[in-house]
Amino acid sequence: MLDVRRMQVLRAVVTSGSVTAAATNLGYTPSAISQQVAALEKQAGVALLERVGRGVQPTAAGLLLTEHAAIISKNLAEAETALADLRAGRTGRLAIRYFATAGAALVPPALARLRREHPGVQVDLKLIDPEDPLPEVERGRADLAIVVHPRQGPMRRGIRLVHLLDDPYRAVLPRGHRLAANRVIDLADLADEPWVGNEWPPGPCLQVMLDACAAAGFSPSFAVESEDYATAQGFVAAGLGVSLIPQMGLGNRHPGVVVRRLRRPEPVRVIHAAVREAALGMPALRGLLDALRDAASD
Structure with missing residues (x-):
């Protein structure tokens, strides 16, 4: 295999016209150049x-290697520039996964800020809903995912959770409901009510609600199932x-609905950004995390 450093020495000799001149330019002795x-x-x-x-002067073979040495030198310079741009966050690619309500509230402002601060970074953005997007990070398919935590089972090594916000659940009642006049409702007061589901297939958000109901001493009886919050509100409004x-x-x-706070207990889904620790060295990813935290605080 040809030695790239020696090819560059050969190029220096050919372009300068002599071993002595190349030695002077490179800071070596003529003997060292000749040996290379x-x-x-x-x-x-x-x-x-x-x-x-x-x-x-170069032979045909010497001229051939000199030309390839020039190409190698150019490619190395371009690689160093590209690497510097990547380290500085001027270029690169971020794969982001999220679920619907986080996408509506958190991702748009954070992504807009990322584009302003890192315009050269490409973004691979996908909605993973109602499934848990965390496995996408665990399998190395995504750099960051917006997730509801905790979840069942241990998390793989190399994944870090960054807290974004606590999102409390609210009771959604039809107008005219017997509890609509209350500002705060005990969760147990809804035990005998028919319930409208709002997540199908079941995911981590539903589990948070079911765990809270269990803590209040009951399991909800679902009369209607829906796949999203907007449809669920329509069913509630219809009574x-x-x-x-x-x-x-x-x-x-x-x-057609009223929304009331809950207590004893108040269900809360805890929303995190799950990131690959190996990707935390990327300035663009750190910038995105900062933007998500700011969006969550707003």
């Missing part, structure tokens, strides 16, 4: 230089049951 060229000739199996007067919806999921409130 001789070693390269041994690797190549053919003469690379021939004497002309007091100087040297088909009550529902629990996280506050972040109530951005578009149905006019």
